[in-house]
Each structure stands twice: as structure tokens, then as C-alpha cells.
Amino acid sequence: MARKRRKQEEWENNMVENKSAADRVVDVVVYVIVALVALCSVIPMWHVLMSSFSDGKSLLAHVGLVLWPVGGFTVEGYKLIFQNSSIINGYINTVIYTICYTTIGFLISTVTGYALSRDSKLKKPVTMGLMVTMLFSGGMVPAYMVIRAIGWVGTPWALVIPGCTNSMFCIMMMNAFNGVPNEMYEASHIDGAGHLSTLFEIALPQAMNMGSVIILNLAIGQWNSWLPASIYVPNKKVLWPLQLVIRQITSENADFLNSSNPNYSRYLIQFAVIIAAIAPIIILFPFFQDKMEKGVIQGGIKG
Numbered sequence: 001m002a003r004k005r006r007k008q009e010e011w012e013n014n015m016v017e018n019k020s021a022a023d024r025v026v027d028v029v030v031y032v033i034v035a036l037v038a039l040c041s042v043i044p045m046w047h048v049l050m051s052s053f054s055d056g057k058s059l060l061a062h063v064g065l066v067l068w069p070v071g072g073f074t075v076e077g078y079k080l081i082f083q084n085s086s087i088i089n090g091y092i093n094t095v096i097y098t099i100c101y102t103t104i105g106f107l108i109s110t111v112t113g114y115a116l117s118r119d120s121k122l123k124k125p126v127t128m129g130l131m132v133t134m135l136f137s138g139g140m141v142p143a144y145m146v147i148r149a150i151g152w153v154g155t156p157w158a159l160v161i162p163g164c165t166n167s168m169f170c171i172m173m174m175n176a177f178n179g180v181p182n183e184m185y186e187a188s189h190i191d192g193a194g195h196l197s198t199l200f201e202i203a204l205p206q207a208m209n210m211g212s213v214i215i216l217n218l219a220i221g222q223w224n225s226w227l228p229a230s231i232y233v234p235n236k237k238v239l240w241p242l243q244l245v246i247r248q249i250t251s252e253n254a255d256f257l258n259s260s261n262p263n264y265s266r267y268l269i270q271f272a273v274i275i276a277a278i279a280p281i282i283i284l285f286p287f288f289q290d291k292m293e294k295g296v297i298q299g300g301i302k303g
Contacts, residue, residue, distance in 0.1 A: 045278075052077050052271035056264030077268025081249065081276060086237065090245035094223060097159055097241055101222040105164040106215055113173025114199045127174075130167040140231070147232060156239055158232035159225070169214045176207035220281060246273040 043065065050066040051059055058071025081087050116127055143162065144153075152158040180203050188198040204211065226243035233239045240248075253269045 048271050048274050052268055052275050054268065056267040060264060060267050074265075074268075076265035077272035078276070080265060080269055081272050084249065086240070086245050087242070087249075087273075087276070089238065090240055090242035093156075093239060094242040097156070097225075098219055098222045101160045101164060102215055102218040104160070105166060105169070105218045106211065108165055109169040109173045109214055110199070110204060110211065112170040113175075114177050114195075114203060116170065116174040117177035127171070130170055134167045144231060153232050154236060155233075159228050159239070159241070160222075163222070163225075163228070166218075169217070172210055172214060173207065176210035177203050180206050216285075223281060224277075242277055246277055249273060 047066050050069055053069040053073050053075065054062075054066060055069075055071025055074055056076065059066070062070045112130075116123055116130075147153055147158050147162065152161070184202055184206070185198060188202045193201070224243055226241060226247055229239070229241050229244045230247075237245075250270050250273065253266050
């Protein structure tokens with residue numbers, strides 16, 4: 001038994017590939033590049049975060065990066081933005097829009113991807129039609145004319161429904177379903193399961209790595225959206241999402257120095273609103289990171 005274990009260990013050691021000096025150099029270069037990219041991504045956000053906690057008057061006179069709160073730690077900027085009821089209303093609207101948009105968009109992508117993954121006579125022409133829409137679009141004016149013709153201008157539907165159908169996500173889900181073994185589909189049909197049961201009980205759980213990537217992209221895209229609201233509901237502030245509210249607050253705050261007795265804490269608003277807007281995404285992202293990595297790898301493998 002001991003001899004067998006020793007042979008097994010020797011075999012495993014022989015299977016380990018020893019890295020050459022050139023491989024180690026390449027690894028170091030890759031690590032350095034990744035570290036620099038990460039640093040370039042973190043520094044701007046750290047600058048904004050520390051600026052949001054700084055003293056407004058001291059920050060206004062400060063030049064260069066802010067690595068620590070300038071003039072002492074303060075939360076006056078956050079007090080000012082949350083005293084504005086439109087911020088809370090914008091948060092609520094954005095949460096509702098994001099949930100509806102993500103749910104509907106994911107269902108459409110899932111059902112379409114499953115249908116395209118099955119053998120049928122219309123599979124190729126429908127897939128080609130989806131790919132054509134990825135390359136060409138009607139543009140903003142024709143889209144507005146369609147939304148106005150169906151009576152959605154001035155309603156929340158114009159902010160949710162038009163963007164739910166994404167051809168790229170449909171094709172991504174199709175590739176994910178193509179990666180499910182055919183034996184699983186055959187066994188499901190033999191057991192008498194219909195297409196909906198096969199989709200939601202058999203295929204979708206095995207394709208959720210890619211599904212998580214799509215859910216995350218849908219949610220982030222809608223959370224950061226402001227242009228559709230500025231086009232379709234410009235005069236209905238009660239329907240504005242958070243990003244459009246932030247845009248208005250920032251633009252209104254630009255001339256605060258023109259007053260006779262300026263409130264320098266208002267200079268912090270432009271930094272505080274950025275942190276308030278991205279905080280939910282930063283908090284939720286780690287929960288999707290593992291699924292997202294697996295989904296990206298899966299998407300890079302041809303089904």
C-alpha cells in the first residue's frame with residue numbers, strides 16, 4: 001500500500017510542469033500589468049470617495065488627487081443630497097425600473113435562446129435576423145416615432161419595454177443552451193416534460209452561469225440609464241430615474257458660487273451623488289463575480 005502511494009505521488013510530481021525562467025518572467029509582467037490596470041481603476045473612484053467626505057471650501061482650493069479627506073472628515077454632501085426628496089424618489093423609480101427591465105429582458109432572452117437552440121426550419125433565418133439587428137438600427141428618431149405612435153411617451157413603459165429585447169443576449173443564451181447535453185433534453189422528453197418544463201427545470205439551471213452574466217448586464221445597464229427618461233418623460237419628474245435626477249442636481253449646483261453667501265458644502269454634491277449612485281452596484285457585484293467569470297468562460301467556448 002505504501003509503495004503504491006509512493007508511486008502515485010511520483011507520478012503526480014512527474015505530471016507537474018516546471019515553469020521555465022521565461023514563463024516566470026511572463027507571469028511577472030502579466031501580474032504587473034493587471035496591478036496597474038486595477039490601480040488605474042481604483043484611484044479615480046478613491047478620489048471621488050475621499051472628496052465626498054472632505055470639507056467643501058478646502059476641497060475647492062485643493063489641487064491634485066485626494067487620497068484622504070481634505071479639511072477634515074464630513075458628511076455634509078450626503079446630507080444635502082438626501083434632503084432632496086427627488087433623490088429618494090429617483091432611487092425608488094430606478095429600483096422598480098431595474099427589476100422590471102431585468103426580469104422581462106432575461107425572460108425574453110431565455111425563451112428566445114431556448115427556441116433558437118432547438119432544431120427547426122426557422123432557426124437559421126431567425127438567427128440571421130437577430131444578427132442583422134445587432135449591426136443596424138433605425139436610430140433615435142424612428143424609435144421615438146414608434147413609441148409615440150403606441151402611446152407610451154410620458155409613461156414608464158417607454159423606459160422599460162423598448163430595451164428589453166437584446167439580440168446579443170438572445171444569441172448568448174442560445175449558445176448556453178447548445179452547451180447542455182442532448183441526452184438531457186431527450187431524457188426530459190421521454191419523461192413527458194413539455195418545452196416549458198424542459199426549459200425551466202432542465203436547461204436553464206445548467207445555463208445560469210451565462211444567465212447571471214446577462215442579468216448583471218441588464219441590471220447595470222438599466223441602473224445607469226438616463227437618456228430614455230430625458231427623451232420620453234422630460235417633463236414628468238415623478239418618473240425620473242436616479243441618474244437623470246443626479247444629472248439635474250449636478251447641473252443646478254454648478255453656479256452655487258454666484259450667491260452672496262455660498263454654501264461650500266454644495267461643492268461636495270457632485271462627488272456624493274456619484275457614490276450614492278454606484279454604491280448598490282459595488283455592494284451587489286461580488287455576489288455575481290463567480291457566476292460572471294464562469295459565464296464569460298462558457299461564452300468563449302463554441303457550443
